[in-house]
Amino acid sequence: MAQESSHAGRRAGRHRVVVIVDENSNPFELGCATEVFGLRRPEIGRDLYDFTLCSPEPCTPMRDGFFTLTSVAGLEAADSADTVIVPNRPDVDVPRRPAVLDAIRRAHARGARLVGFCSGAFTLAEAGVLDGRRATAHWQWADSFRTRFPSVRLEADVLFVDDGDILTAGGSAAALDLGLHIVRRDHGAEIANSVSRRLVFAAHRDGGQRQFIERPVPDPLDESLAPVLTWAQERLDSPLTVADLAARAAVSPATLHRRFRAQLGTTPLAWLTSQRLALACRLIERGESRFDVVAHRSGLGTATNLRALMRRETGLTPSAYRHRFG
Structure with missing residues (x-):
């Protein structure tokens, strides 16, 4: 067969x-x-x-x-x-x-x-x-x-x-x-x-994440990143910063950074950027042709920033990505 x-x-x-x-x-x-x-x-x-x-x-x-x-x-x-x-x-x-x-x-x-x-x-x-x-x-x-x-x-x-x-x-x-x-x-x-x-696997883990995560078993529930990750994914179009994520998790930015490194093998900013870029790609695939709107709705700010990040991560401009996957 x-x-x-x-x-x-x-x-x-x-x-x-x-x-x-x-x-x-x-x-x-x-x-x-x-x-x-x-x-x-x-x-x-x-x-x-x-x-x-x-x-x-x-x-x-x-x-x-x-x-x-x-x-x-x-x-x-x-x-x-x-x-x-x-x-x-x-x-x-x-x-x-x-x-x-x-x-x-x-x-x-x-x-x-x-x-x-x-x-x-x-x-x-x-x-x-x-x-x-x-x-x-x-x-x-x-x-x-x-x-x-x-x-x-x-x-x-x-x-x-x-x-x-x-x-x-x-x-x-x-x-x-x-x-x-x-x-x-x-x-x-x-x-x-x-x-x-x-x-039944994570849709996107950036290649730059670390292979070896120091604490593969999460900390107790009140220290888990899951709630703040879910909260952030629902607000990607907002001007979120690492300080905002830390405030939501009720920890200092330094503590949040340590937890991201230990539990996800990446930094809060890198995670946030990868989530926004993934959302931008989905918006383009679903037919949104106005790249300034894509940038705004995904939290990437400007079409110029969208273009730079897409070139870096996918090797394609937004227009080429739309032509290929839209």
Whole structure:
């Protein structure tokens, strides 16, 4: 059935995502890729991607021999992919197969988008496509990565890095964050929100957030950020400041900043800006063509500020975003 879907996707002209699976690959990240890119989307009314798994061998044992993957396409499937998700696995010091590295190099040379989840950055670096580029990997391997690949600009304390045609996620769960970011980049904020609802996962965590949150278990209820986050999301069109958020939470701005860092891995201002930009994108997708109105209703102030932030975060001007996703 996977191959039938692949053929249908090519006929329909959908963006083709191919995941390369190699010996000892991690099942979790494979599942993330399948959930985000491989499922049918009846709630949207159309399928978003043509999705294929491929491997250099007919039978591929997954991590620690949990199960063996069979009946997937051969490695040549990657040669016609628009996006190639490279293998990742826990034994980062074991060299990747030359055939896999060659497939990645060919994909990069013809302009395909490359994606690495968690230790997938090691695969990309070993293929030589990350030299001089920005990337991230799981924090526990940061020192090893820098030692082996000093020419790569590793950003070890972020969820994911979007460096244009090469994107990397820092850890297993961050694969979902990066996957949704790619959907948002390809199909807009509304479609990404729909996919996130089906996943029952946060619709948008900015890539610059920290991988490691010091207190993953929230403080007692009276210190939880949830009430102030909900309050702020209902008032994004108001001129909210960090001081306003702190006053609502009945804490000092410094305490609020510490709680945001500890519980969300970001700053209050960065969170507020990301929420406003997400709202602006949704307004444009829903048909609002007056960018000064979009800027006002999303709390971004002016069309000039809207334009600057959208260029920075999406790579598109508001007009280009409307043309693509409106």
